[in-house]
Amino acid sequence: MDENIRSVELHKAYRLLNHGPTVLVSSSYAGADNVMAAAWACALDFSPPKVTVVIDKTAQTRQLVEKSGYFALQIPNAGQLELTYALGNSSLGDTPDKVERSGAKLFKIDGFDTPLVEGCSGWLICKIIPEPHNQTTYDLFIGEVIGAWADTRIFENGHWKFETAEPRWRSLHYLAGGHFYAIGDPLVVSGSN
Amino acid sequence: MDENIRSVELHKAYRLLNHGPTVLVSSSYAGADNVMAAAWACALDFSPPKVTVVIDKTAQTRQLVEKSGYFALQIPNAGQLELTYALGNSSLGDTPDKVERSGAKLFKIDGFDTPLVEGCSGWLICKIIPEPHNQTTYDLFIGEVIGAWADTRIFENGHWKFETAEPRWRSLHYLAGGHFYAIGDPLVVSGSN
Structure with missing residues (x-):
């Protein structure tokens, strides 16, 4: 494993998703791996941390998720713009x-x-909490985060370092039709800590 | 209504949420109004458009949402930083x-x-799709978007105008402890339309 990758305390794992980045969803079953891009992923709880993600019935990744019972959400960055779009299209x-x-x-x-x-x-590795009604009716999957990691060059001690890291580390926020926004400048409320 | 506010076609309403902004959740019942901030809101479907939002059992807004059957999600901007934080805290x-x-x-x-x-x-006005198990177990509410509007100075024809609008219009993306990020610069995949 890359020496820059460190585990993230599970009760702070939500912070990887809290600002609404587009994610990559990966899964594996019986030797088949796949990765898709998803804009519709969200934190659901702090501790134990849970997430939601929408995975369409037409997505090949969905079969791997349903059969294995596991998926990973990972936060791509501006340096992976083309890769992220390709995996989504x-x-x-x-x-x-x-x-x-x-x-x-x-x-x-x-x-x-x-x-x-x-x-x-x-990266967030998640174990599915089976909710067949949500999965069938809404394509909505709920996962409990069982492991979280980050590259310390961009996320450390529970905080993103967008303001000091190179621009290639900015998270991606998808609109439509190949148009993304990178996350921007920090805004800190006066009097907050 | 402000002359800059125009309705958004319902099948493009998801684009107001797609890039993962922090939202304000408002509701009203029997003459009582309330507004809270929420980082955990997400698009769930295109057409008819649906959304998810996590509303804790301790939130006073939750009672209004449950009793009225309606809530609104709205996308605040950098000019509303203090207001957004105050409504969340x-x-x-x-x-x-x-x-x-x-x-x-x-x-x-x-x-x-x-x-x-x-x-x-x-602004997205949503009618609850009752899912008592999700609401009780996960504090997760699903709404169908029945009306959507945007200020044309920042969103028009299905597109955000962050790159040309004044910085005060940037959307807010919450991390924790009073720390937000504003949305940043556009990144367009080569060869996309």
Whole structure:
């Protein structure tokens, strides 16, 4: 594992998602790996940390998530703009080598089977809390975060370092049609700590 | 209604939330109005548009949402930083005049009873889709968007105008402890439209 990657305390894992970044969703089952991009992922609880993510019925990743019971959410950055868009706009069904074509390289963390995308800013490995009604009716999946990590060059001690890190580390926030925004400048409320 | 406010086509309403802004949640029941801030709101579907939002059991707004069956999500901006933080860090229980104290002024749109906060960038009025298990177990509410509006100075024809509008219009993305980030610069994937 890259020496810059450190585990994040689980009760602070929500901070990786709290500012609303677009994420990459990865999963693996029976030797098949896949990664998709998703703008509709959100924190759901602090401790134990939980998340929601919307995964369409047409997404090949969905089968891997449902069969394995696990998925990872990871926070890509401006340096991964093309990779993120490619993973959101191609399907394993049409393009069996979509992950390789996107430029994404996968790795694993000891003790976990879910593949992760190298070069992201943070990673959350989640175990599905089965809610068949939500999954069927709304394509909505709930996961408990069982492990969280971040690259210390951009997230450390529970805080993002966007204001001091290189611009390539900015998180991505998707609008539509290939148009993203990078996260911007800090705004601190006067009198807050 | 302010002349800059225009309705947003419902199938494009998700674009108000897609980039992950912190929102204000308002509701009203039997003459009582309240507004809270929430970082955990997310799009759930395109058409008909749906959203999710997490509303804690301790939030006074929750009672108004549950009793009325309606809530509004609105997207505050950098010009409303202090107001947004104040609405997220005071309770109607302790501070009966919390809305007035925050500086928020409420208005309504013809045909809708849910109060909205003046000066925001966009507004989504939502009707609850009752899901008692989600509400009780996860504090998770699902709403169908029945009306959407935006201030044309910052959102028009389905697109945000962050790159050309004044900085006070930037959306807010909450981290923790009074620390927000404003949305930043556009990043457009080469070859996309």
